[in-house]
Amino acid sequence: MKLKTLLTASAIGALFMTQASAGTLVINSNQSDPAPKAAWGEIIADFEAANPDIEVRLNEYDHEGYKSAIRNWLVTSPPDIVFWFAGNRMKYFVDRGLFEPVSDVWADNNMDRTFASTRASMSVEGEQYGVPATYYQWGIYYNADIFDELGLSEPTTWDEFMNVNQTLKDNGYTPITIGTKFLWTAAGWFDYLNLRTNGLDFHIDLMDGKIPYTDERVRATFENWRQLIDAGYFLENHASYSWQEAQAPLLNGEAGMYLMGNFLTPSFPEGSNFDFFQFPQIDPSVGMFEDAPTDTVHIPARASNKEDAKRFLAYVAQADVQTKLNLGLNQLPPNANAEAGDNTFLQQGLDMLSEADGTAQFYDRDTDPAMAAEGMKGFQEFMVNPDRLDAILTNLERVRQRVFR
Incomplete structure (x- = not known):
């Protein structure tokens, strides 16, 4: 094997060995943890x-x-290949002319079809700027023993979801556990409620600063959210708990459901009875869009070996390559023709994301960092005191105007 591992972060100062002769492909990687390092090493x-x-x-x-x-x-x-992230984090470099458009790689490899669910998160003004390598699902994980005890089925509509919540509450369970101490978990609720209320295009425009936070359509998202808050369906004192601490009510049978990413599942005890369902539909006229944080591969605009770099992107996009890579990562392949690992949650996630009408990344990946910081504060504040919605939205609009001027 000709692969050479050269640098760690401590060697950044001695980095600039990236220019290379023809036939040499220089890759800069952030996959230094043991499992991803091994998985990517095999692929390369x-x-x-x-x-x-x-x-x-x-x-x-x-x-x-x-x-x-x-x-x-x-x-x-720059090197010839960099690893990065989809959504606004990619767009930051695209807007500054630092990532190469690779729409030709997409067209030559029929990627509009096989990567349909992630296309929007890889596109800026109709051009694609990288290839998705791996992603994971978000959704609602639930205690199936409690559902079985109460005769509950997985809800698919908002009305069904509200009925499940009320049944859980009536029987002494906390319907939804959540810990908002570190804010980002509340952003997951905002993402899903906004995607289900207003759709992906609206959501991305809001993330890009093109829509005021005081828009009535944003208020509609918060109105749906308030139904859950006013009914008392969330864990009490959630602002005191981290997301890890909020697992306990779900695991010990005190709470029924948890909206979270698939990284929750290793916490499920061996032999326990937990399951997963897609965030329910609110408006039948709005597509079923999902949060699916995506790790990506890109070509810098100033790369010296773009020809071979495009060959590498096309290789990474292949279904069999995505299958092998994600088996090593224990995550999901974005290629709809690839296969997920032999794990019920991965299989459910792959089916759901492969059929999604499109994907967002996550609030703090999709919008400007300064906007994300204030937005997540506002979301937590709303969950604690929903009567402050007008003040919260006025503040977020003030921040939007400053950040996106």
Whole structure:
């Protein structure tokens, strides 16, 4: 194997070995943890075996070092391939002319069809700027023993969901557990309620600062949210709990449901009875869009070996490659023709995301960081004191105007 692992974050200062001769493909990676490092190592070795005229030079960074370094070398001495994230984090570099459009890779490999659910999160003004490598689902995880005890079925509509909540409450259970101490869990509720109320295009326009937070359609999202708050369906004192601490009521049989990402599932005890369902439909005229945080692969605009870089992107997009990669990562392949691991939650997630009408990333990945920080404060405040909605939206609109001017 010709793969060379060169750098860690401590070697950033000695980095700029990225320019290379023809036939050498330089990749900068943030996949330095043991499992992703091994999974990507196999994929890159396979790529070299399938492309003997290309030698890969791999530079590895820890996560935090990578976030700092990428902003520097994209404008100075970029590699040929970088790993990054979809949504607003990608758009930040696209807007500054630092990522290469790769719509031709999408067209040549029929990716509009096989990556339909992630296309929007990889696109800016109709052009695609990378390839999705891996993602995971969000949805509602529930205690199936409690559902069985009460004769409850997985709800698919808002009315059914409200009935499930009320039945749980009437029988002494907390319907929905949540910990908003660190704010981002409340953003998950905003995302889903807004996607189900107003759809993906509206949601992305709001994330891009194109729609006022005082818009009546945003208020409609909060009105739906308030139904759950006023009915007392959320865990009491949730602002005191982290997301990990909020797992306890679900696991010990005190709460029925938890809206969370699939990273929750390793906490389920061996032999326990938990299950998953898609966030219910609110408006039948609005598509079923999902939050699916996505890790991606990109070509810097100033890369020196774009031809081989496009070959690598096309390789990563292949269904069999995505299957192998995500088996190693224990996550989901964005390619609709790929296969998920032999895990009930991964299988459910793959089915759901493959059929989704489109995907968002997550509130703090989809909007400007300054907007996200204030937005998540506002969401938590609303859950604690919904009567302050007017003041919250006025403040968020003030922040939007400042951030997106």
